[in-house]
Amino acid sequence: xxxxxxxxxxxxxxxxxxxxxxxxxxxxxxxxxxxxxxxxxxxxxxxxxxxxxxxxxxxxxxxxxxxxxxxxxxxxxxxxxxxxxxxxxxxxxxxxxxxxxxxxxxxxxxxxxxxxxxxxxxxxxxxxxxxxxxxxxxxxxxxxxxxxxxxxxxxxxxxxxxxxxxxxxxxxxxxxxxxxxxxxxxxxxxxxxxxxxxxxxxxxxxxxxxxxxxxxxxxxxxxxxxxxxxxxxxxxxxxxxxxxxxxxxxxxxxxxxxxxxxxxxxxxxxxxxxxxxxxxxxxxxxxxxxxxxxxxxxxxxxxxxxxxxxxxxxxxxxxxxxxxxxxxxxxxxxxxxxxxxxxxxxxxxxxxxxxxxxxxxxxxxxxxxxxxxxxxxxxxxxxxxx
RNA sequence: GCGCAGGUGGCAGAGCGGUCAAUCGCACUUGGCUGUAAACCAAGCGGCCUUACGGCCUACGGGGGUUCGAAUCCCUCCCUGCGCA
Numbered sequence: 394x395x396x397x398x399x400x401x402x403x404x405x406x407x408x409x410x411x412x413x414x415x416x417x418x419x420x421x422x423x424x425x426x427x428x429x430x431x432x433x434x435x436x437x438x439x440x441x442x443x444x445x446x447x448x449x450x451x452x453x454x455x456x457x458x459x460x461x462x463x464x465x466x467x468x469x470x471x472x473x474x475x476x477x478x479x480x481x482x483x484x485x486x487x488x489x490x491x492x493x494x495x496x497x498x499x500x501x502x503x504x505x506x507x508x509x510x511x512x513x514x515x516x517x518x519x520x521x522x523x524x525x526x527x528x529x530x531x532x533x534x535x536x537x538x539x540x541x542x543x544x545x546x547x548x549x550x551x552x553x554x555x556x557x558x559x560x561x562x563x564x565x566x567x568x569x570x571x572x573x574x575x576x577x578x579x580x581x582x583x584x585x586x587x588x589x590x591x592x593x594x595x596x597x598x599x600x601x602x603x604x605x606x607x608x609x610x611x612x613x614x615x616x617x618x619x620x621x622x623x624x625x626x627x628x629x630x631x632x633x634x635x636x637x638x639x640x641x642x643x644x645x646x647x648x649x650x651x652x653x654x655x656x657x658x659x660x661x662x663x664x665x666x667x668x669x670x671x672x673x674x675x676x677x678x679x680x681x682x683x684x685x686x687x688x689x690x691x692x693x694x695x696x697x698x699x700x701x702x703x704x705x706x707x708x709x710x711x712x713x714x715x716x717x718x719x720x721x722x723x724x725x726x727x728x729x730x731x732x733x734x735x736x737x738x739x740x741x742x743x744x745x746x747x748x749x750x751x752x753x754x755x756x757x758x759x760x761x762x763x764x765x766x767x768x769x770x771x772x773x774x775x776x777x778x779x
Numbered sequence: 780g781c782g783c784a785g786g787u788g789g790c791a792g793a794g795c796g797g798u799c800a801a802u803c804g805c806a807c808u809u810g811g812c813u814g815u816a817a818a819c820c821a822a823g824c825g826g827c828c829u830u831a832c833g834g835c836c837u838a839c840g841g842g843g844g845u846u847c848g849a850a851u852c853c854c855u856c857c858c859u860g861c862g863c864a
Binding site for chain 1 (some may be wrong): 808817
């Protein structure tokens with residue numbers, strides 16, 4: 394089980410500074426959570442990930458169930474031993490895959506809202522099903538993206554799998570709704586997610602901490618209803634999931650509706666956010682934890698996040714030919730092992746040569762940069778600036 | 780010197796009389812990615828003009844010819860590879 398301690402509440406915002414004590418050590422919050430879907434940060438060893446300053450990782454129930462299977466992980470001594478990660482770990486429940494392999498795939502879209510999503514021809518009406526899976530009262534029939542085989546995952550299954558995987562913090566099984574879903578669809582899906590949440594609570598036997606997930610998309614009454622309901626079930630913390638509306642303004646609205654209705658003494662995790670520009674904002678709105686694929690995912694696409702000036706940052710695309718002649722480190726101010734030892738010209742070369750080390754170097758630096766970025770946010774809370 | 784096979788856009792390689800500014804791939808350029816189906820996806824990629832539909836010009840080794848029409852057929856020259864002297 395975990396214990397969340399709040400060290401300081403901001404007087405300027407809902408931001409708070411805290412620590413989460415887990416069986417695998419302490420997490421200083423607010424914290425960024427890198428995504429290790431397949432029990433790995435792609436391209437890095439667990440030791441390397443630790444040396445980027447990452448405090449905890451989130452892995453994935455759906456993917457590990459598919460390969461290598463939770464029984465194998467359990468026999469390997471649990472996910473920590475399996476991947477040699479000594480620090481805290483979370484597992485996502487598979488609820489995101491209900492979206493990403495469902496309507497996400499159908500519309501070829503991510504979870505973030507775009508205004509074209511709600512054009513009448515793009516809306517998902519209540520009662521419709523994604524092409525590749527079937528969402529039922531008991532759970533979801535998936536088609537494996539590996540071989541097309543049918544596979545069922547519901548709240549009971551997800552919790553039992555997460556029990557065997559053995560992360561410190563697990564998530565309730567939900568349906569992450571698409572930003573294309575109309576009000577009636579979101580309402581029905583949210584109500585089903587609530588019923589699933591109760592089943593998750595009843596199913597969990599382990600001593601793992603479990604976070605319930607608030608849904609309701611961009612709709613105020615649904616977000617409020619969901620926050621109140623999920624808050625009432627005795628979870629050890631909360632995830633805020635699904636589509637968050639239009640841009641930062643939309644995200645802020647969703648957080649303003651939900652955060653005040655969640656038990657203040659428990660940690661709040663914003664699922665799937667964020668960009669660097671989201672972070673301080675989200676923390677001000679009372680978020681303690683947030684995970685995002687961006688530093689790792691973008692790193693593999695040639696993007697480095699670097700400082701620009703004293704308190705700003707920018708994205709560099711090392712794939713651009715200009716960097717072949719650039720003898721600077723990725724980020725002059727960065728003290729990470731990559732910036733101490735390698736230059737942009739070399740990384741640009743490796744990228745063009747399609748050498749995997751390019752991705753490794755960028756992933757490493759980006760994770761370090763994100764860690765430092767969030768550490769700085771913690772310091773700002775300490776100093777009363779946020 | 781003789782015989783055979785070839786010379787196509789940055790590379791590689793199709794096309795072998797009209798629907799070819801030229802398939803596909805690579806490279807290149809630009810754009811997109813927010814609880815990872817993702818070392819991915821999309822678009823562009825001879826020049827000029829047009830918001831667009833589209834139009835014009837220059838191009839398939841050089842030159843010449845046949846034809847209403849040629850990257851595609853013929854002649855000639857140059858070059859490359861292989862074989863024989």
